[in-house]
Amino acid sequence: MIIIKQLCKNFRKLKALDRVSTTCNKGECIALIGPNGSGKTTLIKAVLGMVLPDSGSITFNGKNIADSWQYRDEIGYMPQIGRYPDNMSIGQVLDMMKDIRSKTTALDTDLIRAFSIDKLLDKRMRTLSGGTIQKVSAALAFLFDPAVLILDEPTAGLDPVASELFKEKIIAEKEKGKLVLITSHILSDLDDLVSRIIYMQDGRLIFHKSIAELRNDTGEEKLARSIAQVMAANYE
C-alpha cells in the first residue's frame, strides 16, 4: 500500500532520513521504533506530505505522492503534539474537519463516545489539558474511517483507561484490514498490537521484520526485551 524508495531528507547538516526504503501492506500493524531523533516523525511527515524529501519517492496505492493531495483522504493522522487553533472549541474543530473532508459515508464516532468528548464540545482548545488534546487528536484520526492510520506517540499522554480503550480500537481497526503505523517508546503498549517492527537509527532503517522473526533472532519472548537487546547492540 505504501512503498518508500531510497528516501533522503537533510535538515541543514543533519541527516534526518538516509536512503530509507520499505513497504507497508494492508492489514499490517507496524511499529516504528528507534531512539529519539532517529527520523521516525520525519518519515511519517514525509508520508503525509508535510515534509518534502530531498530525493527518493513514496508511492501510495500505486501513485507517487509528490504534488498530489487526494491520497490524504485515506489517511488518519494523529500527531505527536496536537496543535489546534486556540480560540476554537472542540465542537468547532470537529465540525470544521467534517466540513473540510466532506465525507459522505458514515463517520466513526466510537472514540468520541469512548473518551466522552461529546460532553466537552463547548470547551476551547486553549483550556484543554495535554491528555484531552491527545484524545481529540485520536478521535479525529479515526473519525473518517480511513484506510491508513498513522499514529505518532499515541499513548504518551493518555490515562490508563483511555489508553486501554484506544488499544482495543486499534486492534479492531487492524482486524478490519487497515494499515496502522505507530511510533512509540512505550514498548509494553505495543506488545499485543503490532505485527511488524521497523527499527530506525540516525535516519537509517536498520531492519523491517515481523514479530516472529524478531523473536527468533533475539531469542526473547517479550517485545520490550528484544528491542532493548537490539537497541543496546546499536547504542553508542
Added chain:
Amino acid sequence: MNKIIKYVISDILRNKIVIIYTLFLLAASFTIFGVEDNSSKGLLSLLNIILIVVPLVSIIFSAIYVYNSAEFIELLVSQPIRRKSIWLSLFAGLAASLSLAFFIGVGIPVLIYQANTIGFTMVLTGIVLSIIFVSLALLASVKTRDKAKGIGSVIMLWLYFSLLFDGFVLFLLFQFSDYPLEKPMIAVSALNPIDLSRILILLQLDVSAMMGYTGAVFKDFFGTPAGFLFSSGILVLWVILPLWYSARKFDSKDL
C-alpha cells in the same frame, strides 16, 4: 477552498483588532471631513493618514495572523487539501477582511462627502494598498520561521516603503540635480506602491498644479489613459508577484 476562506474570515472578524481598526478609520474620516470646510482639502488630509496607517496595519496584522495560525495551517496540511489552496485561502481571507474594514472605515465617509472620481480613486487605491501589504506580509512570514524576526522584517518593510524610499529618492534627486530626472522618476515611482498611489490620487486633485515641472511630466504621463493603465498594472503586479512567490515557497516548505 471556499470553506477555508469562510473559516479564516469568521476567525478574523471575531478578532477585535480589525474592528478597532475600522472604528479608527471611521472616526478619522468623519473628523477630518467635519473639521475641514472644503471637502477636497479634507480628502488631502485623509490621504496622508491612509498612506501611513493602511500599509502599517495591513502588513503587521497579516504577519501576526499568519504566525498565530501556524497550528491551523499544520492541521490543514495533513488533510486532503492542496497546499496552494490553503495559502491562497489565507490570503483571500485576510485581503477580504482588511479591504472590508477599509471600505467601511474610509469608503463610506468618502462616498458621503466626495462621491466623485477623486473619491472613487482614493477608495480603490486604498483597497489595493491593503491587499498589496497583505501579500507582502505573506511573503515575509513564509520566508522566516521565527515569529519575532518575521514581524521585525515586516516593520522594516513598512519603514522602507513609507520613509526610507522617499529619502532615497530625494538623495538621488539632489545628487543628480544637474540632469533631467523627471522621466526616470516615473520608473522609480513604480518601485514603491505607496508612492504610486500617492501620485495617482494627487494628480486627480487641484494641488498637482503646484508641483512644478516634475508634476507636469507626471501629469503628462499618469494623467493619460495609458499612464493610468500602467500604474494600475504595476499595483496589480505588486499584489501578484509577492503572492505567487510566497505560494511557491509555501508549497515546498517543511512543516
